[in-house]
Amino acid sequence: MSTPQQHARLEKRLARAMSRAIEDFRMIAEGDRILVAVSGGKDSYTLHHLLASLAERAPVSFSLVAVNIDQGHPGYPGHVLGEYMRGRGHDFRMFREDTYSIVKEKVPEGKTYCSLCSRLRRGILYRIATELGCSKIALGHHRDDVLVTLLLNLFFSGQLKAMPPKLISDDGNHVVIRPLVYCAEEDIRVYAAAQQFPILPCDLCGSQENLQRKVISRLLGDLEKEHPTLRANALAALMNVRPSHLLDAALWQKLDLEVARDDEETERAERLLRLAIAPLRSARSG
Ligand code: SF4
DSSP: OHHHHHHHHHHHHHHHHHHHHHHHHOOOOOTOOEEEESSSHHHHHHHHHHHHHHHHHOSSOOOOEEEEEOOTTTTOOOOHHHHHHHTOOEEEEEEOHHHHHHHHHHTTTTSOOOOHHHHHHHHHHHHHHHTOOEEEEEEEEEEEEHHHHHHHHHHHHSOOOOOOOOOEESSSSEOOOEETSSOHHHHHHHHHHTTTTHHHHHHHOOOOOOOOHHHHHHHHHHHHOOOOOOHHHHHHTTTSOGGGOOOOOOHHTTTTSSSSSSSEEEEEEEEHHHHHHHHHHHHOOO
């Protein structure tokens, strides 16, 4: 249980990391109406909470509408989320779209539903964003989601890519933003528990969480026991990419690279590393 001071410090750290990501990737512009996808999990509650408080003090004016999709999972307790959000005066909408039946029908027994389920959900969010006149859609993915995705792509899909902080849909009509990409999951977990957000269970669909994702998460967790700044270091690395030290010939051509040079960016790398580790240090001293 954290003290009020520790909680305030944690909130500040999360808000600062979020603001930095918003600034770095120009996620929010004057007049934006942002659809915040709220699933009832710790990440999206935290995202909505931090964005709502940013909206009150940010120099740019923007508004939020929190959206939850009831996907038809048996026993879905969406009313809990609705009561909480409306009780706090938030603009909250709930939509019912039975993707559960579709996924059950299409996905073979024993396979995970998540990929089809989330694709369907994304399509529905796009449609709702248009209906509600929203210019952006905010999702609650955090640093650890980004790192797991990076390693999954590296090990299993032959691509060196993580999760984009800002993404435009294929039809060019929707911009998705991920303001928590610099925030550590552990910070979010502690914050959400202290805020006593009424978390909705996420296993109602009966699907197994993607096994590979679980394995990579565990791997990172195990490594971090030995190297406490491992995830912070990995985030710093993602913020400091050196294309000349990778083997993508097409990228070399695109950047008109003739030859790689050693160590030209060491100083910048060290600075980024210090920046990434600083929150961990302040957490420990707090
Ligand atoms: S855990 Fe269930 S609800 Fe969540 S994405 Fe996977 S199938 Fe969909």
